[in-house]
Amino acid sequence: AQKVTQAQTEISVVEKEDVTLDCVYETRDTTYYLFWYKQPPSGELVFLIRRNSFDEQNEISGRYSWNFQKSTSSFNFTITASQVVDSAVYFCALSDTGGFKTIFGAGTRLFVKA
Amino acid sequence: KAGVTQTPRYLIKTRGQQVTLSCSPISGHRSVSWYQQTPGQGLQFLFEYFSETQRNKGNFPGRFSGRQFSNSRSEMNVSTLELGDSALYLCASSNALRVDTDTQYFGPGTRLTVL
Numbered sequence: 571a572q573k574v575t576q577a578q579t580e581i582s583v584v585e586k587e588d589v590t591l592d593c594v595y596e597t598r599d600t601t602y603y604l605f606w607y608k609q610p611p612s613g614e615l616v617f618l619i620r621r622n623s624f625d626e627q628n629e630i631s632g633r634y635s636w637n638f639q640k641s642t643s644s645f646n647f648t649i650t651a652s653q654v655v656d657s658a659v660y661f662c663a664l665s666d667t668g669g670f671k672t673i674f675g676a677g678t679r680l681f682v683k684a
Numbered sequence: 685k686a687g688v689t690q691t692p693r694y695l696i697k698t699r700g701q702q703v704t705l706s707c708s709p710i711s712g713h714r715s716v717s718w719y720q721q722t723p724g725q726g727l728q729f730l731f732e733y734f735s736e737t738q739r740n741k742g743n744f745p746g747r748f749s750g751r752q753f754s755n756s757r758s759e760m761n762v763s764t765l766e767l768g769d770s771a772l773y774l775c776a777s778s779n780a781l782r783v784d785t786d787t788q789y790f791g792p793g794t795r796l797t798v799l
Contacts, residue, residue, distance in 0.1 A: 607790075612792070613772065613792055613793050614790050614791065614792050614793070615774065615776070615790035616790075617787045617788060617789070620787070661727065670715060670717045670732050670740070670776070670778060670788055671717075671729055671732060671740035671742070672717070672719075672729055672788070673729065674719075674726060674727035674728075674729075675726070676726045677726060677727070
């Protein structure tokens with residue numbers, strides 16, 4: 571069975587601090603996809619990044635970066651120089667190749683204080 | 685381009701009633717997925733429709749059903765409502781056939797309260 575674990579329930583940081591959100595996943599599939607979504611207070615989930623199981627290259631996009639390690643089944647997400655607008659719930663998610671049957675983690679609520 | 689729209693945005697029902705929620709995907713998108721979000725269980729996958737066919741199904745009882753029309757609009761129905769069905773129901777649409785090349789766009793959700 572597939573499972574996504576986000577052990578951090580809530581994180582509170584002061585603006586301009588760096589913050590890393592942890593994600594550990596379980597799957598028996600050899601091909602799978604990992605995602606990060608952001609859910610701001612408005613409620614709509616916003617797609618941030620997708621990684622497939624064959625691509626362990628880490629990526630930096632502006633203030634965001636991702637660290638995918640198959641050896642530890644982890645897909646962590648870092649925000650550099652956090653801003654108040656980053657305050658949201660962040661979800662890590664996992665999907666197999668058979669369409670959009672996406673399994674979400676419990677989410678990490680990030681508070682960024684000014 | 686208009687985003688994913690869900691109607692109604694808020695709904696209050698009583699136990700035992702049934703409810704139908706609607707989702708209009710982004711124009712041109714053929715895949716529609718439904719998710720239930722509750723404080724206790726988090727975000728859980730309900731089902732996915734592609735070209736009017738259910739392609740994937742989550743672990744929900746048969747009281748939860750859905751369908752997709754030829755214009756890709758989708759509806760989900762919950763019969764014999766229970767208090768535990770109170771949740772935010774999210775709809776997501778996507779364009780392509782493959783999850784590795786496409787992105788799901790989520791709607792604002794329908795907040796269902798069962799009294």
